[in-house]
Amino acid sequence: MKAVVWKGPEQVSVEEVPVPEIVEPYDALVRVTLSAICGSDLHVYHQMIPGIEEGVILGHEFVGIVEEVGSRTNVIRPGDRVVSSFFSCCATCWYCKKGWYSQCENRMIFGMGEFYGDLPGAQAEKVRVPNADATLVKVPENLSDEQAIFVGDIMATGMFAAERGEINVGDTVAVVGCGPVGIMATMCASLFGPARIIAVDMVEERLELAKRLGAIPVDSNKQHPAQTVLELTGGRGADVVLECVGNHKAVELAIDCVRPAGTISAVGVNDVIEYPFPIAAAWLKDLSFRTGICNVPKYMTQLLTLIKAGKLDPTIIISHRMQLEQAEEAYRMFANRQATKIVLYP
Numbered sequence: 114m115k116a117v118v119w120k121g122p123e124q125v126s127v128e129e130v131p132v133p134e135i136v137e138p139y140d141a142l143v144r145v146t147l148s149a150i151c152g153s154d155l156h157v158y159h160q161m162i163p164g165i166e167e168g169v170i171l172g173h174e175f176v177g178i179v180e181e182v183g184s185r186t187n188v189i190r191p192g193d194r195v196v197s198s199f200f201s202c203c204a205t206c207w208y209c210k211k212g213w214y215s216q217c218e219n220r221m222i223f224g225m226g227e228f229y230g231d232l233p234g235a236q237a238e239k240v241r242v243p244n245a246d247a248t249l250v251k252v253p254e255n256l257s258d259e260q261a262i263f264v265g266d267i268m269a270t271g272m273f274a275a276e277r278g279e280i281n282v283g284d285t286v287a288v289v290g291c292g293p294v295g296i297m298a299t300m301c302a303s304l305f306g307p308a309r310i311i312a313v314d315m316v317e318e319r320l321e322l323a324k325r326l327g328a329i330p331v332d333s334n335k336q337h338p339a340q341t342v343l344e345l346t347g348g349r350g351a352d353v354v355l356e357c358v359g360n361h362k363a364v365e366l367a368i369d370c371v372r373p374a375g376t377i378s379a380v381g382v383n384d385v386i387e388y389p390f391p392i393a394a395a396w397l398k399d400l401s402f403r404t405g406i407c408n409v410p411k412y413m414t415q416l417l418t419l420i421k422a423g424k425l426d427p428t429i430i431i432s433h434r435m436q437l438e439q440a441e442e443a444y445r446m447f448a449n450r451q452a453t454k455i456v457l458y459p
Contacts, residue, residue, distance in 0.1 A: 115459070116237035117440040119169045122160040125444050127437060130170065133233065133241035138185035141245030143177040143195065147258040148236045148437075149456045150174075150447050151199075151266060152292055153382045157225060158444055161384055165226040172236030173199035173223035174266045176258040179249075180239070188246040195249040196417075197242060198409040199223060199266040201232065204247035214247070215408040236440060238459050250413045253421055259456065263297065263427040264416040270380050270407040271297025271357075272416060275305060277403045278353040278378035282306035287342050287351035287370045288328065290358035290381060291319035293454050296430050298355045298380070299326050304424065307353075311345060313338045313366070316450055322429065339369035350375060357381050361388040368394050379404040430454040 116130045135142055151174050156162050158171075179193045189195060202209055202217035209217050221243060224234020233240065242248050252261045263269075275298055280286055284307045288299050291314035302310055303326065312323035313331045320330035331341050342351055350372030356363050359381025367377045368391055377400060395402055419425045432453040435443050439457075446452045 114238040115437060116170045117172060117234075117437065119157055119165065119171055120167055123158060123448070125158065125171065125441055127440050130237070132239055135181055135183050136241065137243060138183040139244050139246065140183040141179050141186055141189050141242045141249060142181040143175075143197070143240050143242055143249075144180050145175050145177040145235055145238060145240055145459055146194075147177075147262055147456055147458060148172045148175040149262055149454065150236075150443055152294065154224070154444075155448055156382065156384065158448060162226055163228045165228070169224065169226050170233040170237055171224045172234035173225070174262055175235035175240065176252060176262045177235075177240070179245075182245060186245050189249050189251075193249075194252045196252050196261045196413065197223070197235070197265050198248050198413065200409065201243040201248040202410060203244050209247070212411060213408060214410045215406045219244070236437065236457060238437070247410065250417065253417060256417065256421060259428045259431060260420050261417065262456065263430070264413045264420070265409060266407075267293045267430075268297045268301070268416055268425070268427050269409040269412040270294050271299075272301040272412050273407040274298040274355045274357065274378045274380040275302040278302070278355055278376050280305035280307055280353050283308045284352040285309050285311065285346050287311040287313060287354045287367075288323070289313050289338075289354060289356045289363050289367050289370065291316070291323045292357065293430055294380065295319070295355070295357035296322055296326070296453075297427065298357050299323050299328050300425055300427075300429075302355065303327060304419075309345075311342055311351065313342075313370075318432075318453060322453065325429070338366060342370040346372065349373075352376070353378065355380070359383045360385070365391055368398070368400065371398070371400060374399045376401040376403065380407065431456055434458065
């Protein structure tokens with residue numbers, strides 16, 4: 114079968130690889146009908162993931178049709194159209210039983226190499242899904258693949274960011290970073306009834322998309338973002354800041370933008386292991402600072418219901434629809450910010 118394979122820093126290729134097989138009784142074999150390139154895939158692309166090795170099959174956002182299941186798989190059956198969480202979880206460990214699936218003791222992330230469980234990714238014609246009953250969700254018949262695909266990662270992360278921000282009706286919310294996660298966070302934050310959402314970025318196309326969603330765009334190339342947020346809020350700052358970038362400058366900006374006794378919800382995937390945290394500034398402001406990896410399975414069915422009801426339209430994020438064979442060009446475009454979101458058809 115064909116799959117997108119990492120070959121080295123900023124090098125991918127589409128190659129013939131062995132078709133995956135059922136290994137464990139809780140597995141499912143899924144024929145991929147749509148996959149996508151995620152911002153965290155770029156961490157692999159740029160060799161920023163510990164221990165990544167040549168030959169890793171990339172990709173963790175996908176929809177597909179179940180072709181085969183293991184002997185102990187009971188909920189997911191052959192023929193089901195499914196969307197996957199970007200990680201597999203067991204549903205049986207202490208954390209899963211508490212409903213905190215992202216901390217599963219047996220968690221594996223698709224397409225991220227040995228450090229994250231050595232699970233081959235889904236930018237391929239077929240993919241093996243461990244613990245299928247807990248990892249996959251059936252897609253309602255009247256939803257398209259493009260509507261469903263993002264509930265397994267960026268849309269769930271956007272909802273996670275908004276929920277942990279504890280947005281109240283009438284609040285001012287600032288979103289730092291309007292990449293795919295930031296756009297989804299903007300969309301999801303609107304469900305909580307804020308008076309306004311301020312979207313901060315430096316890419317014109319992203320800001321225009323945020324504006325289409327009703328946000329006030331702030332171009333950090335042209336305006337001082339923290340100063341602009343203060344001006345828009347009578348000098349106080351935003352009640353809630355959703356940090357969707359993942360570096361120390363974005364965190365510092367979030368602290369500058371949030372009002373005293375406000376909340377920062379940081380979901381950006383960090384590009385370094387550690388950096389200095391401005392604890393004094395956070396302490397002086399009485400801030401609540403929340404961060405973590407999205408607890409995806411908690412949100413997937415809920416989000417599919419909201420999409421079906423017309424409350425959310427994740428397809429707005431898609432700027433390019435390309436073929437799997439075009440993955441090399443797609444990665445180059447995405448890395449160079451020439452695309453908001455690229456989906457790949459096999």
